[in-house]
Amino acid sequence: MAQTNSKFFSVMVVGDDPKAVMENYSIDKKVEPYVKYKFLQAEKYKNTAIKVSEKLLEDASLTMMNPQMKQALEENVKRLKTLSTFDYYRQLTDGMYYDESGNALSDKNPNGKWKTSHIGRNFSLPLITFDGREVYTAKVRDVDWGRMHLVNQETYRAAWEVVVEGREPENEQEEKIYNSMKGKDVYFSKFPDKESYVNYSTAYWNFGYVDSNGWVDMTGKDEYEWINGFYEKFVKKLSPEDTVSIYECTINDDD
DSSP states (O other): OOOOOEEEEEEEEESSOHHHHHHTTBTTOEEEEEEEEOGGGHHHHHHHHHHHHHHHHHTTTTTTOOHHHHHHHHHHHHHHHHSOHHHHHHHHTTTOEEOTTOOEEEEEOTTOOBSEEEESOSSSOOEEBTTSOEESEEEGGGBOGGGTSSOSHHHHHHHHHHHTSOOOOOSHHHHHHHHHHTTOHHHHTTSSSHHHHHHHHHOOOOSEEEETTEEEESTTSOHHHHHHHHIIIIITTSOTTOEEEEEEEEEETTO
């Protein structure tokens, strides 16, 4: 059996009962069968899959895609182009039931976002309270956001200066920064200027945000806009009495 890779991500959950909020977005939650794929749109599905893969290949240098992944993606594009529309649809809907029109039915949660989820403990950043504790659930009023958002900027400013601007390191710490970051020109080239890099590197953010009004995450969005705008868009609008929890989630590549 082929190995399935999991993606780990963090989510900011707002609500007094975060577990209940999160349950609505479990991939394993069963729902009434609904039409997931329409037979008459099979060609559209196939063309979209090809276009998405070709776009990923076009941006391969920017995303630092490794050669093995690039080759696999190229081979998959060739395979897709040789498949008939019917064969592609059959593979896309493998294991599903069909209605009388050939539409593929699913009972998989259309709002599913995670395979596993639990309160933070391993890879997500904890909330820092005003009394210095690191916690994963707290009232907004008790969190010292000033110690979490746009902090330690001098380190990143120095990294830009010694690597991109070519300034000589002035101390042992800057030497370590230089040795750690030198040669990463492609990464630095993503940023228009020093302040953009510094703000991106020190902004507080999570991959997703969810409350009683719904779930929103980074998928399909501009990475830099999401990270730089997370605090303003989500954190600043919170009420002091809101309960915030940081959850860690996984999702499999084939989910």
